[in-house]
Amino acid sequence: MKVLTNILRNSYIEQYPINQFFSFDIITYLTVHQFEKGEFIFKERSHPEYLYYMVEGKAKLYVTHKNGKVSLIDFITSPCFMGEMELLDSVRVSKGIQAVTKTICLAIPILQFRKRLLTDVIFLRELCMLLSDKEMKVTAKYTQNQVYPLENRLAAFILLSSDQGFYKEKHTEICEFLGVSYRHLLYTFAAFCEAGILVKHNRGYLIQNKDKLLTLSEEIL
């Protein structure tokens, strides 16, 4: 992690308005932290020192189970807060957050600002909304996971994450996100290719039959 200073710091702070989330001017107290791809933003079971507002980048929120398996709970994309739960309850330990790409965060020191934030109507209201959205999203994902086979969920995920008809996520990540084994994910991709829905191309897949993907994903909702 690198703390950005001067011009660089200021440019990020100017570029991304964060004051809207607070009833006071927090800008002077902010530092700007930069995480490299693969770096851990919060180590699992740690006590974060900062409330982060991610302004650029993408990260994985995950938990490691006793048996060694990893559940990728969510992909966090900017803009987004991280560490709110730990701000609210200092006893609580963090889940793991790892940067997937280079990530820039505005950093608010928790110790120094906890009291002020927990009495800030604007901040608390925003936080309620964000927490509520997040729960909605996570609940939807997990209830679907246990009710629909991978075929349907993968179809939906491909549509969601592909860019101009091209899918190129990392299998190792996506199997943890979708809650299945690597092997099974690969089987399902193979089946999609077999069915003429996808065509493997370099490090990714071209969508050949979008309608079929839509049909499969519409079985979910």
Place this chain on the structure above:
Amino acid sequence: MKVLTNILRNSYIEQYPINQFFSFDIITYLTVHQFEKGEFIFKERSHPEYLYYMVEGKAKLYVTHKNGKVSLIDFITSPCFMGEMELLDSVRVSKGIQAVTKTICLAIPILQFRKRLLTDVIFLRELCMLLSDKEMKVTAKYTQNQVYPLENRLAAFILLSSDQGFYKEKHTEICEFLGVSYRHLLYTFAAFCEAGILVKHNRGYLIQNKDKLLTLSEEIL
């Protein structure tokens, strides 16, 4: 649903202090609603009129999927708020909530109080904490669901929900809660009996070997 009046209303309001969640005296504006076992507190996809504070009873929070399967997201036990998400975002539709036992709720009309609640620091702070706890709990449950076989999760659930060594939940509910088919749940109960861990007794099961249950559930966390 029955609206309780006079003595009955007042006795519930006195018995369960709700003012602690608000920075103003809300008591005069409260009505008290009583739901019978099996009654729907929120219909799925409806727009709740009230923010409820459940003070007595137990309810199921669930969602019905397109394919007809039901996910029982959580058992809600008093004391607990219901309808907070819909208070925060009026566009959002409710999940289903059904009373499992007779349930008493203090009712706050959303339309009338939304504005006031969304500027109430005490309320918002409490809500943040509750939302954050709830998400924690739900996430833990679902990530475990997808990483451990039923054997382990059921062992943990039996320990959690049994009373003095006796388990007597309804299979039809629990299979939806644990995210497995009724059939599979029964297989696993049969296996536990076979292994001498449980003994079927009337409408329930007696725990015969608590250590084994502990061992099985400890594999989770």
Place this chain on the structure above:
DNA sequence: TATAAAATATGAGATATCTCACATTATTGT
């Protein structure tokens, strides 16, 4: 640029879990 580490890929065999059909109790409303 060589080497280690991560990601991709695939086969074979196992198992956790599901569907459906059907019979038997409980429970509940009238």
Place this chain on the structure above:
DNA sequence: ACAATAATGTGAGATATCTCATATTTTATA
């Protein structure tokens, strides 16, 4: 008290998904 409804229980066969072993390719790093 009786019919309707919900809950329980079980078999047989299917399938969605997992484990493990192993090989190859790509990417990262000293």
